[in-house]
Amino acid sequence: MLSRSLLVFAVAALELAAQTVDRTKPPQTPPIPSYKLPPVYETKLPNGLGLVLVEDARFPLVTVRLNFRAGTKFDPKDLPGLAEAVASLLTEGTKTRTSRQISEETDAMGGSLNGVAGADSLTISGSTVSESLSRLLTLLADVTLNATFPQDEVDLYKQNRIQNLRAERAEPAFLATEKLSETIYGSSPYAHISPTMESIGKLDPKVLAGFRDTFLAPNNATLLLIGRLPARAGLIDNVTQLFGAWPQKQLPAAPDVTPPAPRRQIVLVDRPGSVQADIHVGRSAPTRLSPDYFPLTVGNSILGSGANSRLFRNIREKEGFAYDAHTEYITKRDAADLAVVTQVRNEVIEPALRAVFTELESMASTPVPADELTNTKNYLSGIYLLRLETQDGLATQLNTIQTLGLPNNYLETYTTRVRSVEPGQIQAVAKKYIAPEQDAVVVVGDASKIGDAVKKFGAVTIIQAE
Amino acid sequence: MKKLAICLLFASVISLARSAEFTIPVESYKLANGLRVILSKDNAVPVVTVYMIYDVGARSEEKGHTGFAHLFEHMMFEGSQNVPKGAHFATVESNGGTLNGSTHPDYTDYYEILPANKLATALWLESDRMRSLAINDENLKNQKEAVKQERRLSFDNQAYQTAIVDVWPTLIFRNWQSSHSLIGSFEDLNSSSVADVSKFFKTYYAPNNAVLVLVGDLQIPEAKKLVETYFGNIPSQPQPKRPDLTEPAGLQARTETYKDPLARVPAMVIGYPGPKRRSPDYYALNMVDAILTGGDSSRFRLDLVKGKKSVIQYEANLGWPFANALDYRDPEPYAIFLLYNPAVTPDQMISQVQNEIAKLQNEPIDAKELERVKTTMRASWIKELQSSHSRALELAQYALADGKPELINTELDAMLAVTPAQIQAAAKKYLTADRRAVLEIVPAPAGGSGPAAKEDR
Numbered sequence: 001m002l003s004r005s006l007l008v009f010a011v012a013a014l015e016l017a018a019q020t021v022d023r024t025k026p027p028q029t030p031p032i033p034s035y036k037l038p039p040v041y042e043t044k045l046p047n048g049l050g051l052v053l054v055e056d057a058r059f060p061l062v063t064v065r066l067n068f069r070a071g072t073k074f075d076p077k078d079l080p081g082l083a084e085a086v087a088s089l090l091t092e093g094t095k096t097r098t099s100r101q102i103s104e105e106t107d108a109m110g111g112s113l114n115g116v117a118g119a120d121s122l123t124i125s126g127s128t129v130s131e132s133l134s135r136l137l138t139l140l141a142d143v144t145l146n147a148t149f150p151q152d153e154v155d156l157y158k159q160n161r162i163q164n165l166r167a168e169r170a171e172p173a174f175l176a177t178e179k180l181s182e183t184i185y186g187s188s189p190y191a192h193i194s195p196t197m198e199s200i201g202k203l204d205p206k207v208l209a210g211f212r213d214t215f216l217a218p219n220n221a222t223l224l225l226i227g228r229l230p231a232r233a234g235l236i237d238n239v240t241q242l243f244g245a246w247p248q249k250q251l252p253a254a255p256d257v258t259p260p261a262p263r264r265q266i267v268l269v270d271r272p273g274s275v276q277a278d279i280h281v282g283r284s285a286p287t288r289l290s291p292d293y294f295p296l297t298v299g300n301s302i303l304g305s306g307a308n309s310r311l312f313r314n315i316r317e318k319e320g321f322a323y324d325a326h327t328e329y330i331t332k333r334d335a336a337d338l339a340v341v342t343q344v345r346n347e348v349i350e351p352a353l354r355a356v357f358t359e360l361e362s363m364a365s366t367p368v369p370a371d372e373l374t375n376t377k378n379y380l381s382g383i384y385l386l387r388l389e390t391q392d393g394l395a396t397q398l399n400t401i402q403t404l405g406l407p408n409n410y411l412e413t414y415t416t417r418v419r420s421v422e423p424g425q426i427q428a429v430a431k432k433y434i435a436p437e438q439d440a441v442v443v444v445g446d447a448s449k450i451g452d453a454v455k456k457f458g459a460v461t462i463i464q465a466e
Numbered sequence: 467m468k469k470l471a472i473c474l475l476f477a478s479v480i481s482l483a484r485s486a487e488f489t490i491p492v493e494s495y496k497l498a499n500g501l502r503v504i505l506s507k508d509n510a511v512p513v514v515t516v517y518m519i520y521d522v523g524a525r526s527e528e529k530g531h532t533g534f535a536h537l538f539e540h541m542m543f544e545g546s547q548n549v550p551k552g553a554h555f556a557t558v559e560s561n562g563g564t565l566n567g568s569t570h571p572d573y574t575d576y577y578e579i580l581p582a583n584k585l586a587t588a589l590w591l592e593s594d595r596m597r598s599l600a601i602n603d604e605n606l607k608n609q610k611e612a613v614k615q616e617r618r619l620s621f622d623n624q625a626y627q628t629a630i631v632d633v634w635p636t637l638i639f640r641n642w643q644s645s646h647s648l649i650g651s652f653e654d655l656n657s658s659s660v661a662d663v664s665k666f667f668k669t670y671y672a673p674n675n676a677v678l679v680l681v682g683d684l685q686i687p688e689a690k691k692l693v694e695t696y697f698g699n700i701p702s703q704p705q706p707k708r709p710d711l712t713e714p715a716g717l718q719a720r721t722e723t724y725k726d727p728l729a730r731v732p733a734m735v736i737g738y739p740g741p742k743r744r745s746p747d748y749y750a751l752n753m754v755d756a757i758l759t760g761g762d763s764s765r766f767r768l769d770l771v772k773g774k775k776s777v778i779q780y781e782a783n784l785g786w787p788f789a790n791a792l793d794y795r796d797p798e799p800y801a802i803f804l805l806y807n808p809a810v811t812p813d814q815m816i817s818q819v820q821n822e823i824a825k826l827q828n829e830p831i832d833a834k835e836l837e838r839v840k841t842t843m844r845a846s847w848i849k850e851l852q853s854s855h856s857r858a859l860e861l862a863q864y865a866l867a868d869g870k871p872e873l874i875n876t877e878l879d880a881m882l883a884v885t886p887a888q889i890q891a892a893a894k895k896y897l898t899a900d901r902r903a904v905l906e907i908v909p910a911p912a913g914g915s916g917p918a919a920k921e922d923r
Contacts, residue, residue, distance in 0.1 A: 107762060
């Protein structure tokens with residue numbers, strides 16, 4: 001009887017709610033919920049190999065990352081693209097497996113296995129259904145320890161990398177990113193974003209093996225496993241069997257990557273026939289370990305992250321200059337850069353570039369209003385949650401911690417640190433890093449159509465796209 | 467010994483894919499106004515996806531209005547009665563969420579992904595624009611510019627893309643509804659009026675022409691209550707007609723050359739009109755695609771990239787380029803895009819691809835290779851189901867195209883049930899040179915140093 005009347009009451013309340021909703025205002029909702037990360041277990045093998053295990057039992061899958069501090073910043077000056085080539089070719093043949101066998105074995109376990117080089121790290125990424133994990137680890141150990149860089153695979157890699165590079169060089173975004181990076185980083189090893197035709201030509205099995213022998217060492221590596229994992233003791237035994245006898249190595253010192261002092265330079269990359277001008281405006285910025293990082297992250301987000309940012313609202317929605325206008329704050333381990341990116345039609349290059357400068361100046365000259373700040377903090381806190389939904393998302397976050405040398409509590413404290421940023425701190429970092437006086441300006445477009453307009457902003461260096 | 471291991475894997479993964487822990491919960495119902503609603507609960511991470519799909523896409527456009535469905539999609543973000551211009555973006559992002567919308571040949575979708583306790587926020591936004599979109603000249607003018615900029619950015623200023631969006635559909639389709647450009651011409655975009663926008667809105671953006679999918683950390687009774695509150699009294703409209711997409715009979719093979727001033731490496735699209743969605747041949751051709759281009763040990767990679775050293779990059783699927791096996795609604799092709807070695811001629815490239823297909827037609831696939839392909843297919847299916855967004859997308863497609871969202875739990879089995887004989891038969895029936903369309907994209911730099919263009923054949 002009692003339960004029945006409660007039920008009636010509940011239904012009545014539902015109907016009442018449906019009738020009285022106020023559509024004129026956004027619904028009142030509770031604050032963004034907190035979310036406790038699954039526990040992260042960390043240990044080290046005696047040879048120094050770091051091991052990070054995260055149990056996530058929702059899906060019968062395991063995501064694997066073997067991360068080395070061995071990225072493109074370690075490329076020799078005359079061999080840009082070496083780390084990238086090593087990463088690609090590790091899975092193209094070992095002492096006991098051909099490239100074909102590796103791909104067939106990987107596919108037969110519903111898995112994947114491939115190497116990628118970033119600026120600071122070389123990562124071998126894999127995934128598999130849970131019950132094939134030990135087979136995937138066997139394969140991972142084989143490509144890590146026994147890759148042979150067969151001559152025919154190296155030749156094919158070179159042939160195709162040259163064609164891919166030609167295709168990339170036809171893209172305005174590639175040309176702009178390349179030139180801005182060179183302009184910001186000068187002679188620092190962070191300056192190059194890709195190989196050159198010449199450097200690809202110099203690759204051979206010996207030089208590839210040399211890089212591998214130098215950097216792929218247990219004391220330079222962390223193995224990350226996320227997913228539905230077997231019992232921990234057995235898993236650690238398995239990893240020890242495969243990687244335990246791998247000898248430590250003396251590692252070379254990291255190169256000096258300090259970027260030059262930022263200064264205003266304007267470069268126009270002439271790409272005849274362009275129907276748009278790609279604009280990249282940027283400079284060097286603090287790393288994630290700097291006290292300026294969180295204030296600048298919040299300030300950068302207000303300026304150019306998402307569809308509610310100032311650049312999107314003004315450059316796209318108000319002025320209709322562009323489809324896309326955003327900022328990129330890219331933090332490497334030992335340096336970082338911050339850039340505005342937009343693509344505008346040729347006729348409006350001058351007002352568009354002025355509008356970009358106005359937005360940058362305004363971040364430095366005026367404190368951020370309280371509601372805009374709260375909105376952006378909510379945005380960053382929510383996006384943080386969204387990124388953790390998949391194994392791959394969590395793996396990427398944990399891999400970044402390894403690559404950039406961040407503290408273990410980085411993810412746990414991220415939201416709190418975002419929330420603690422104050423308007424005065426944002427304005428202070430904006431004066432240092434967002435005010436555009438020392439920004440490099442790179443424009444990729446048809447110089448015959450936009451050259452005169454770009455020259456109104458100062459002395460312009462014009463270079464050819466090809 | 468090795469064979470035994472593979473058999474064990476095969477058996478165990480099948481059972482996993484079918485096991486209870488893998489069933490995606492699906493609860494579907496209809497509001498009085500015809501809005502179909504699908505709820506799927508997963509409390510692992512406090513995130514919810516709100517996914518709204520409308521049964522209208524670029525193939526519903528009328529002559530003189532190419533690109534209109536996409537222009538309209540942009541208008542959906544420009545405000546409604548209670549949501550001022552700009553507030554859609556601001557409200558989602560200031561509540562910690564992300565959003566987007568996209569236009570496809572046969573549907574248009576909109577989504578918000580938010581912290582789970584912000585569900586009402588997304589429902590308020592989606593319902594307000596379905597109920598009362600703000601259609602005015604200022605917004606229209608502004609979004610015409612944004613769309614034209616999008617066309618310049620994603621197509622006109624990129625190698626290959628103009629050929630793919632404007633030319634390829636004219637080769638593989640002959641019914642204008644399918645063969646016209648999805649992004650549209652500047653001329654047609656300019657000519658669109660506020661009256662066109664209002665008419666399109668009233669015709670297609672009605673609750674009875676839409677499916678609402680909620681996936682994630684939901685409390686089901688609470689979610690149902692909110693859906694009724696926000697959407698329950700939006701009036702329905704006469705059910706719009708699907709466009710007549712019938713292709714004229716008497717298909718002939720076609721080859722055309724497109725001189726691309728922005729390309730530096732030759733490319734090619736090869737396609738064949740495909741079968742009916744979810745017919746036995748559809749599953750067979752989906753398997754053909756997985757055999758040719760699925761994993762690292764696919765035939766294209768082993769035979770063409772590695773063996774012949776001709777192909778540099780490849781993409782292919784049922785419905786390529788604007789659809790895939792999931793949202794495929796016939797008529798659609800099976801199509802392949804290749805970036806290939808300039809030392810290889812277009813004719814050599816075509817015959818290498820046709821030879822790979824001939825192998826499928828002439829020899830039954832061996833059991834070990836098929837098992838490997840199926841394992842890869844199964845694993846990528848499971849991986850795809852991890853995010854609430856991709857689960858919502860799958861549920862929405864099965865609801866819209868098939869009226870059966872619960873197919874999300876059984877469709878993998880149908881895809882894996884294909885036999886070697888079915889693969890051979892489908893390859894013989896569909897992938898023949900006499901039904902083939904080819905678009906050769908030839909680099910033709912402005913300086914004129916590219917290879918001489920060939921005439922259409």
